[in-house]
Amino acid sequence: xxxxxxxxxxxxxxxxxxxxxxxxxxxxxxxxxxxxxxxxxxxxxxxxxxxxxxxxxxxxxxxxxxxxxxxxxxxxxxxxxxxxxxxxxxxxxxxxxxxxxxxxxxxxxxxxxxxxxxxxxxxxxxxxxxxxxxxxxxxxxxxxxxxxxxxxxxxxxxxxxxxxxxxxxxxxxxxxxxxxxxxxxxxxxxxxxxxxxxxxxxxxxxxxxxxxxxxxxxxxxxxxxxxxxxxxxxxxxxxxxxxxxxxxxxxxxxxxxxxxxxxxxxxxxxxxxxxxxxxxxxxxxxxxxxxxxxxxxxxxxxxxxxxxxxxxxxxxxxxxxxxxxxxxxxxxxxxxxxxxxxxxxxxxxxxxxxxxxxxxxxxxxxxxxxxxxxxxxxxxxxxxxxxxxxxxxxxxxxxxxxxxxxxxxxxxxxxxxxxxxxxxxxxxxxxxxxxxxxxxxxxxxxxxxxxxxxxxxxxxxxxxxxxxxxxxxxxxxxxxxxxxxxxxxxxxxxxxxxxxxxxxxxxxxxxxxxxx
Amino acid sequence: xxxxxxxxxxxxxxxxxxxxxxxxxxxxxxxxxxxxxxxxxxxxxxxxxxxxxxxxxxxxxxxxxxxxxxxxxxxxxxxxxxxxxxxxxxxxxxxxxxxxxxxxxxxxxxxxxxxxxxxxxxxxxxxxxxxxxxxxxxxxxxxxxxxxxxxxxxxxxxxxxxxxxxxxxxxxxxxxxxxxxxxxxxxxxxxxxxxxxxxxxxxxxxxxxxxxxxxxxxxxxxxxxxxxxxxxxxxxxxxxxxxxxxxxx
Ligand SMILES: Nc1ncnc2c1ncn2[C@@H]1O[C@H](COP(=O)(O)OP(=O)(O)OP(=O)(O)O)[C@@H](O)[C@H]1O
Ligand SMILES: [Mg+2]
Numbered sequence: 001x002x003x004x005x006x007x008x009x010x011x012x013x014x015x016x017x018x019x020x021x022x023x024x025x026x027x028x029x030x031x032x033x034x035x036x037x038x039x040x041x042x043x044x045x046x047x048x049x050x051x052x053x054x055x056x057x058x059x060x061x062x063x064x065x066x067x068x069x070x071x072x073x074x075x076x077x078x079x080x081x082x083x084x085x086x087x088x089x090x091x092x093x094x095x096x097x098x099x100x101x102x103x104x105x106x107x108x109x110x111x112x113x114x115x116x117x118x119x120x121x122x123x124x125x126x127x128x129x130x131x132x133x134x135x136x137x138x139x140x141x142x143x144x145x146x147x148x149x150x151x152x153x154x155x156x157x158x159x160x161x162x163x164x165x166x167x168x169x170x171x172x173x174x175x176x177x178x179x180x181x182x183x184x185x186x187x188x189x190x191x192x193x194x195x196x197x198x199x200x201x202x203x204x205x206x207x208x209x210x211x212x213x214x215x216x217x218x219x220x221x222x223x224x225x226x227x228x229x230x231x232x233x234x235x236x237x238x239x240x241x242x243x244x245x246x247x248x249x250x251x252x253x254x255x256x257x258x259x260x261x262x263x264x265x266x267x268x269x270x271x272x273x274x275x276x277x278x279x280x281x282x283x284x285x286x287x288x289x290x291x292x293x294x295x296x297x298x299x300x301x302x303x304x305x306x307x308x309x310x311x312x313x314x315x316x317x318x319x320x321x322x323x324x325x326x327x328x329x330x331x332x333x334x335x336x337x338x339x340x341x342x343x344x345x346x347x348x349x350x351x352x353x354x355x356x357x358x359x360x361x362x363x364x365x366x367x368x369x370x371x372x373x374x375x376x377x378x379x380x381x382x383x384x385x386x387x388x389x390x391x392x393x394x395x396x397x398x399x400x401x402x403x404x405x406x407x408x409x410x411x412x413x414x415x416x417x418x419x420x421x422x423x424x425x426x427x428x429x430x431x432x433x434x435x436x437x438x439x440x441x442x443x444x445x446x447x448x449x450x451x452x453x454x455x456x457x458x459x460x461x462x463x464x465x466x467x468x469x470x471x472x473x474x475x476x477x478x479x480x481x482x483x484x485x486x487x488x489x490x491x492x493x494x495x496x497x498x499x500x501x502x503x504x505x506x507x508x509x510x511x512x513x514x515x516x
Numbered sequence: 517x518x519x520x521x522x523x524x525x526x527x528x529x530x531x532x533x534x535x536x537x538x539x540x541x542x543x544x545x546x547x548x549x550x551x552x553x554x555x556x557x558x559x560x561x562x563x564x565x566x567x568x569x570x571x572x573x574x575x576x577x578x579x580x581x582x583x584x585x586x587x588x589x590x591x592x593x594x595x596x597x598x599x600x601x602x603x604x605x606x607x608x609x610x611x612x613x614x615x616x617x618x619x620x621x622x623x624x625x626x627x628x629x630x631x632x633x634x635x636x637x638x639x640x641x642x643x644x645x646x647x648x649x650x651x652x653x654x655x656x657x658x659x660x661x662x663x664x665x666x667x668x669x670x671x672x673x674x675x676x677x678x679x680x681x682x683x684x685x686x687x688x689x690x691x692x693x694x695x696x697x698x699x700x701x702x703x704x705x706x707x708x709x710x711x712x713x714x715x716x717x718x719x720x721x722x723x724x725x726x727x728x729x730x731x732x733x734x735x736x737x738x739x740x741x742x743x744x745x746x747x748x749x750x751x752x753x754x755x756x757x758x759x760x761x762x763x764x765x
Contacts, residue, residue, distance in 0.1 A: 288616035358566035361590040
């Protein structure tokens, strides 16, 4: 045990650079998450659960209330998400961790190394568990029983989930390649984040009445979700104060831990590549620099997430919203963060292979300027999709939409300029940009885009009569109205043109800073 | 042909390379030796246009480097000691990338590449470079340079990480390359390789070129009459007391 704490301390220390606060925070982060996610969900559950604590034999199996049925579904879904996100994350942290070879050389047990990396993974991937952390207490209050058995059952249920995920990760680590594990882990991780988004939006809009209605539709499901063979049902039993539930959970998790421990003895942290050798095939590259970026873009799962989130989030948040420009600005605000992150990611692949990029018979600034193409193209495309509602409402706004590529191009160049201005950075981080740099770019992006899209959009809508807010200004001070409506967007666009020229010039001169 | 005059590189307060002069003719294998941190890698980086010298002039193949970097880079090749390649690409994609960026003749290059991969036992090009071992990456870096048939090849400790067979093949290949009139500039810590292969040897210590010449010429420099390159190297770089140090341990 002390071995594990020592390793954990070393891992956190080694992460370094984060500063005092984050060093202090990282070990207690899970508890922080517990508060942030657990308390609001708990309050919500406490409000909606008591009315459904009723027996409806037609819908829910014998001995269980409707509340049990609903909670069992929630627990199963969250457990599934927990498992899906967590076990690849363990592998991901194991393989991502360059210290593993060193750790292996230390006289410590393999299970300790595994334990440290699974704790590390738990911090980021354990979120689903925190949603329901208050449930045993709520059960105890509603059923008016002592909270001891419910809380213990919950703890052992989490322990069981961790054991299953660990076991799965251990088995999986034997069959995937290094790159495969990293990629698989990230993909699943981001898919679960998506699922939250999608599940949470409709869930938060349900109220008491339609909860019963909703349950009626799930009739057949409860027979499955409350099956006596499922650990989640044992948890429900345990939360109802039933000792047998607690006992089953305890027994199974103990058994799995012994199994994990035994397996860890023969564990390899290095996994080799399996499966069929593919035929070696060469394909001609035209535009090699762009193609190389594209392959990175396609293969780094984080990019999938950046793109998916930028597209889906504004759509989900504002479906049915009356103001189509709100969707656009939301999209721009997200792109204001993600265009820099994507650009920085593309820049990092060059930095990581230094000094190779300097050996090519090309000015290195060419490779740098190429980095702006993919982010510009991708996010312009997203902006185009997000602007469909605005264009449908007011076709003339197309004259505003066409400036998106310029906006994102200059943003991407700005990122490159910042990166080159301070070239020594910790490349092992997922996002190599500093917080102040991100905020600066976000601020400028939102400012400029508001001048174009909010002011310009409002101006066009007012002219066309589909928007009333500024009618007053238009009739009273027509000169001021037209000056602002045309002037502000024009100034913003001119600024973008100037900035683009400025950054391009700077980057061309800073080409050899690509490697330091 | 490689020529450097008063080549100097300063990092902050460290003088990594201090006014060295080099003159290497076509068809030579030049061995560049020196203790750790002596300035070998820094010199190679300057000679290949991947690091700007603090001062001094470089000419490669008769072309001044600072004005014609791109022209020079097309005709030379360099393999660094740490094979850092694009980890997200497959080996095949990396080769395709190199072919495109150097605008090489595809057919000819791929034909020669297949000979090279066979010789070096490279059968893993379909995999991701991130999954390769150090030696596998090293070999990929090596063939991606050799397949271009560069006129001057810079190799920074090329045998590190190579298995015995690959190292042997590399050595034979290098000899063949010089017999075609092409030039090789190589650093190594394995003095036996330098002794056997290099037509001339330069020894750098703390940024200064302290000795240069054929093995025979170097032997004449020895005050103690050292016969082997190892003794000579240790004598010149200040390692005479080694026996005493080891004794004291
Ligand atoms: N980017 C850099 N910034 C600061 N100092 C550097 C940098 N690169 C090299 N140096 C310093 O320059 C000196 C020479 O380093 P160099 O890498 O050329 O040595 P070397 O002869 O290749 O050594 P080795 O045999 O270990 O490879 C060292 O003192 C090193 O610390
Ligand atoms: Mg070196």
